[in-house]
Amino acid sequence: MGKDAEISLNERNFVKEGLKNGFRLNGRSLDEMRRPIINIDKNEYGFVEVEFGKTKLAVRVSCEIVKPYEDRPFEGIFTISTEISPMASPMFENGKNSDDEVLISRFIEKAVSRSNALDLESLCIIAGEKVWHIRADVNYLSYDGGLIDATCIGVMTALQHFKKPDVTMKGTDIIVHDFDQRQPVPLIILHVPICITYSFFNPVDREENIKGDANLEIAIMDADRSEELVRDGFLVLTLNKNRELIQISKNGGLPIDGLALIELTQRAHDRCQELTEHIKALLQADEKERYKNMNLHLLEVGASR
Numbered sequence: 001m002g003k004d005a006e007i008s009l010n011e012r013n014f015v016k017e018g019l020k021n022g023f024r025l026n027g028r029s030l031d032e033m034r035r036p037i038i039n040i041d042k043n044e045y046g047f048v049e050v051e052f053g054k055t056k057l058a059v060r061v062s063c064e065i066v067k068p069y070e071d072r073p074f075e076g077i078f079t080i081s082t083e084i085s086p087m088a089s090p091m092f093e094n095g096k097n098s099d100d101e102v103l104i105s106r107f108i109e110k111a112v113s114r115s116n117a118l119d120l121e122s123l124c125i126i127a128g129e130k131v132w133h134i135r136a137d138v139n140y141l142s143y144d145g146g147l148i149d150a151t152c153i154g155v156m157t158a159l160q161h162f163k164k165p166d167v168t169m170k171g172t173d174i175i176v177h178d179f180d181q182r183q184p185v186p187l188i189i190l191h192v193p194i195c196i197t198y199s200f201f202n203p204v205d206r207e208e209n210i211k212g213d214a215n216l217e218i219a220i221m222d223a224d225r226s227e228e229l230v231r232d233g234f235l236v237l238t239l240n241k242n243r244e245l246i247q248i249s250k251n252g253g254l255p256i257d258g259l260a261l262i263e264l265t266q267r268a269h270d271r272c273q274e275l276t277e278h279i280k281a282l283l284q285a286d287e288k289e290r291y292k293n294m295n296l297h298l299l300e301v302g303a304s305r
Contacts, residue, residue, distance in 0.1 A: 007229040015230045019218050020203045026053075026224055033196070033222040033271050034146065036153050038279065040286045045184065046162030050154040053224065054144035059154040060137045061162040065174065068124070068131040076123020076131040078113050080105050080155065082138045089143035089225075104138075104151050107247070111152060111193040111238045115246045118159060119188035125167060130174060132164060134187065145224040148236055152195035157279050160189050161286065191240045193247075194275050196268035199223035199231040200253035217254050219264060221271070237265060239272045 018025055028034070034053040041047035046061030068075060082101045084092045092098060112118050123132035136155050140147065163184035166177045201218045223231060233253020238246040245265060250256065 007226060011226060012230050015226055016201060016203060019201050019220065024220065025226065028222075030218070030220045031267050033149075036150065036275070036278075038153070038157055038282055040157070040161055040282060042286075042289070046158050048154050048158040048161060050150050050157070052144075052146050052150035052153070054142055055146050055150050056141040057147075057150055057154055058139050058141060059151075059158040061155075061158045062135050062137070063162075063164045064133050064135075065125065065130050065176070066133040067129065068127075072120075073128035074124050075120040077133040078109070078118055078120065078136075079133070080108050080112075080136045080138065082140075082151065084140045084143070084147075087142075088140040092143070100147065104148055107148055107195060107236060107238070107249070108136075108151055108155055110247055111195060112155065112159070115191070115193055115238070117156070117189060117191050117193050117240075119190055122188040125174060126169075134159075134162075134164075143225065145226075145228045146197065146222050149195050149197050149222060152193065152238070153275060153279070156189075156192050156194070157283070159187055160192070160279070160283055162187055191242060191244070192276050192279065193238050193240050194272040195247075196237045196239065196271055197222065198235040198237070198264055198268075199227055200233045200235070201230065202232045202254065217256075219260075221267070235264065237268045239265070239269055241273050241276045243269060 015025060019030075022030065024030065037051040039049040039051075041049075046059075048059045050057050050059070066077065068077065082104050084098060084101055086092055092100075113120065118134065123134065125131055136158060138151055138154065163186045165179065166182040166185050168175045168177070198219045198221055201220070203216055203218060217232075219235075220227065223234075228234075231252075233251055235248070235250045235253075235256070237248055240246065
């Protein structure tokens with residue numbers, strides 16, 4: 001976390017006492033997640049704004065033709081760039097990559113690239129010479145916790161919404177067609193990974209809460225800013241609607257046993273299903289509106305002209 005990431009002792013105790021009694025200061029239940037508000041740009045492909053409670057971010061996906069990596073001549077490239085400026089919160093410093101930015105980028109890049117959510121081979125134009133480089137730029141406008149989850153939602157929505165220019169080969173030359181000349185081509189998304197973050201709180205002294213006697217750690221889903229500053233550790237699960245566990249990472253806190261992990265994963269999968277369907281519905285509505293505005297329905301057989 002950036003500079004001055006502190007919370008008063010009174011607020012810290014207040015948050016923990018509430019969690020001991022099953023209450024959260026934001027009024028949500030322990031396993032309740034904020035419902036994201038996703039705004040898809042009507043004029044530009046691949047630009048999405050996400051409101052996750054008071055956390056707000058903007059994602060822009062872009063592309064360019066580059067030379068592939070030597071050890072992966074048949075695959076395109078996907079990279080993500082995150083920037084958390086003091087505009088999001090005074091606790092973040094300007095002009096340097098914070099640990100949070102590096103952590104978020106690693107989580108999302110693993111979720112998208114290493115799980116083959118984005119088909120990198122479909123980005124190849126000429127093997128070993130020319131491929132598409134897909135880049136996702138994430139800018140955080142406001143911070144109130146849940147950066148990893150909100151970023152994953154924004155990036156996956158933007159990737160599904162983005163379309164790259166169509167290309168043709170003329171001899172050894174590559175011709176990139178404008179959107180006015182040819183319809184742009186969507187990216188091939190094989191599945192939609194969703195990140196769900198749990199935060200852990202130790203209600204008693206660490207010496208008293210020893211694994212083997214009684215693990216009293218409290219787990220909550222989607223912590224806000226004050227809860228993140230108080231937590232003792234967190235667990236990030238990346239899943240998709242096919243019940244595949246793509247990524248798991250636990251940082252801090254006490255060791256967690258298998259049964260507790262399975263229970264948390266099952267709860268996270270329910271939220272994953274809801275978010276996936278929500279994103280799908282938004283993209284379908286946007287596509288239908290674009291289809292109507294471009295008068296493409298006039299090309300249908302039997303359409304009235």
